[in-house]
Amino acid sequence: MNTPIQLAVHGAAGRMGRRVVALAAADPDFQIAAAIDHADNPHQGEDAGSLAGINPLNQTLVSQWPTAIDAVVDFSLPQAIDDCIAKCLFAKVPLVVATTGLSDSQKSSLAKAAESLPIVWAPSMSMAVNLSMKVAQQITEKMAGIAGGVDIEIIERHHRYKADAPSGTALKFGELIAEKLADGTKHVHGREGHTGERTQNEIGYHAVRVGDNPGEHTIVFGMLGEKIELNVAASNRDCYASGALAAAKWLQGKGNGLYNMFDVLGLS
Numbered sequence: 391m392n393t394p395i396q397l398a399v400h401g402a403a404g405r406m407g408r409r410v411v412a413l414a415a416a417d418p419d420f421q422i423a424a425a426i427d428h429a430d431n432p433h434q435g436e437d438a439g440s441l442a443g444i445n446p447l448n449q450t451l452v453s454q455w456p457t458a459i460d461a462v463v464d465f466s467l468p469q470a471i472d473d474c475i476a477k478c479l480f481a482k483v484p485l486v487v488a489t490t491g492l493s494d495s496q497k498s499s500l501a502k503a504a505e506s507l508p509i510v511w512a513p514s515m516s517m518a519v520n521l522s523m524k525v526a527q528q529i530t531e532k533m534a535g536i537a538g539g540v541d542i543e544i545i546e547r548h549h550r551y552k553a554d555a556p557s558g559t560a561l562k563f564g565e566l567i568a569e570k571l572a573d574g575t576k577h578v579h580g581r582e583g584h585t586g587e588r589t590q591n592e593i594g595y596h597a598v599r600v601g602d603n604p605g606e607h608t609i610v611f612g613m614l615g616e617k618i619e620l621n622v623a624a625s626n627r628d629c630y631a632s633g634a635l636a637a638a639k640w641l642q643g644k645g646n647g648l649y650n651m652f653d654v655l656g657l658s
């Protein structure tokens with residue numbers, strides 16, 4: 391058996407961080423080397439396993455970064471990302487970034503850091519979502535230029551606690567679909583008031599926040615007389631956590647560069 395990957399989970403007390411801790415602890419390829427969260431998190435000092443609802447791991451939630459780690463999986467907040475990148479650069483540790491809502495300057499920092507580190511960055515670690523992105527591109531390719539036109543709208547539904555809107559995944563769907571449309575696509579976020587008729591060169595985005603929904607995306611391709619709806623929905627958060635862990639394994643031994651889940655899943 392290979393030596394387990396010494397894994398640091400960044401944002402370990404969060405909804406996602408806890409699932410990453412639980413799934414990594416059940417996987418012999420990993421050993422939890424650190425469960426990191428903000429110094430002000432009220433769970434600091436608690437056992438990371440107990441926090442994740444599994445047996446104690448003898449790893450308490452900490453705010454300090456350890457030295458001996460082989461990979462970092464991050465599900466935190468945009469304000470935590472700059473420090474996370476700096477720490478990984480300093481320690482030369484491969485990084486999986488799952489946090490959404492990053493600013494343009496943070497995206498540039500990630501690209502810069504990827505010149506010195508292998509990094510996987512994706513707004514959704516789910517296999518079903520990444521496959522659906524490819525399907526959405528194929529549908530768009532076939533429909534662009536169709537007589538009568540096609541209206542493409544992206545509806546995302548998430549739990550009430552989500553901090554960013556629209557979801558990183560919805561924005562990525564839109565970016566990938568726009569690649570298959572003529573130049574000059576407008577990205578329209580919600581509609582209100584006397585909007586006038588819908589134009590043909592827009593993609594609409596609608597962010598729904600309801601209960602405990604762990605993430606659902608519907609891409610509507612509306613034509614005159616018929617429609618296609620491509621729906622991809624999580625039943626729980628483990629699709630994201632297991633995808634991030636697959637990315638952390640895939641990164642071992644990889645050269646520097648900014649990779650995504652298409653690369654990890656062989657969908658590029």
Ligand SMILES: NC(=O)C1=CN([C@@H]2O[C@H](COP(=O)(O)OP(=O)(O)OC[C@H]3O[C@@H](n4cnc5c(N)ncnc54)[C@H](O)[C@@H]3O)[C@@H](O)[C@H]2O)C=CC1
Pocket residue numbers: 400401402403404405406407426427428429431465466467468469470487488489490491512513514515516554630
């Ligand atoms: N790429 C993907 O597949 C997915 C991405 N996400 C994204 O992951 C992020 C986290 O989502 P949730 O777990 O639901 O949020 P959450 O709010 O439950 O957890 C965030 C955690 O980050 C911690 N944190 C805040 N500042 C920190 C710092 N400076 N250092 C370390 N930890 C810090 C918080 O204390 C909290 O425990 C969001 O951006 C979300 O959109 C969520 C699910 C899937």
Ligand SMILES: O=C(O)C1=N[C@H](C(=O)O)C[C@H](O)C1
Pocket residue numbers: 490513514548549552553556557558559560604605606
């Ligand atoms: O915050 C969440 O929960 C999720 N966020 C990601 C996003 O913004 O796309 C991925 C997933 O949909 C869950």
